[in-house]
Amino acid sequence: MSKLSLNGLSKRFGDLEVLRDINATIERGEFISLVGPSGCGKTTLLRIVAGLEPASAGAVLLDGRAVRAPGGDRGFVFQSDNLLPWRTVFDNAIIGPEIAGRTGAVEKDRIRDLLRLVGLDGFENYFPRQLSGGMRQRVNLARALAIDPDILLMDEPFSALDAQTREIMQTELMRIWEEGRKTVLFVTHQIDEAVFLSDRVLVLARRPGRIREDIDIALPRPRALAIKRAPEFVAYVDRIWRLIEDDVRVSVIEEHA
């Protein structure tokens, strides 16, 4: 059975058709990226899987069970870090277990391990305002991992970071992912980011959002940053860019009209 299946998902906001008939299956341990121009509904799709937004039609099946509300089986990593400013790094990271009523010694040890995993060892007692954007996103990631979800949902988590930090965070995410091999659904508008991270890239078209192509990324793992200059890598990026180029041009014109 697939870890996650999206069966005929559609979403409307009033007259606006955001998603039309999305069908996809994701296997356990796969890293899948959703790529598309702004307005293709990729974030809405992620929010539906998270249970933060109801679908207008269709179903999200996790291990064959339909999901409609948020749950501990899915961890969400937000675009903006959404850390509570009055809580320390540690207290932010533990909020998921805390909401579920589990704050025992086991959880606390787990949080410490996770903070070490994401490279925040020694920063447990810092407050968000004392951290850089990249470090705040590490807390964001640790917080999602803290509930030990079956599947990690990541909504453009690196988009607010500068280019160099973003590249470092991509390799960091790869390192962390290699250790646990969680199933990941990763939304981005950065094509190279999607190719670098993913086993498969789902390319979305816009208005209404639908899957244009499902591309297997047959690059060996583990991947180093240098792979971004390899001809196969560049070929993938070119191929995806050609698929969405027209859409992107239209969306750029619409946004600046």
Place this chain on the structure above:
Amino acid sequence: MATIETSSLGETGAAPRPRTQAHPRLRGLHFVGLLSILSGLALWEFLSRVVVANALFLAAPTQIFAAIYNLAISGQLRPHIAISAAEFAIGYVIASLLGIVIGFVMASSELGKKILQPWIAGLYATPTIALAPLFILWLGIGIWSKVVVVVFLVLFPVTINTEAGLRTTSARLIEMLRSFGATPRQIFFKLSLPSAMPFILAGLKLGIGRGLIGVVVAELFGSRAGLGRLISQSADAFNMPELFAGVLILAAAGIVMTAGFTWLERVLVPWTRD
């Protein structure tokens, strides 16, 4: 700070920004503020002693401090301060608790807001202090009429700020908690309440000045003791040094309490700095 592994993190700017010590120039500016006050006092002293030269119209700072000292050692000052402090404290505490509760009701229930909003907005804009004579008529010239005036003045800024603070809870943060399956109750205690704290404290801070005005004005309308009483007695007797003594003590109380709240804000809601 020994464990910042910038090398392993590989990010520039990963280290927390160190809290910078007050800049030498800013310390200099502190000194300028003190100098300004001292110069003002000196000018005041000069005007009252040389230009006005009539203690019936204007008391010099040295005369005022002398009056405070004399009132203090003669034992007259203590009851005045005690009465005013009691009126302020009782009224302020009642108004704060009531204001937070009403603000909470308005923020959490649409019906509650609809019912209370016109009253809160109307009474906030009304100079309720003009009702002080009425309260004295009803409750006598003891402390309770003043307590009611203080409650009326302090209640509204606290209510309005509490409501606004609870209402402006970040939608993004609510969503974050929802994604972890938080209940509305958990969202309130883990998010809405702490994020409203800066607003509530600001409302309480606004209430200090208003509460002090309430105490003094209500006492002017009729009282047996209190700093307002001291001021009106001194005015009747053309005793300018004692009149100013009352005013100065009130000013000091306001400044100290406001500074106390500023300190409390630094301790309770440190994330609002910067």
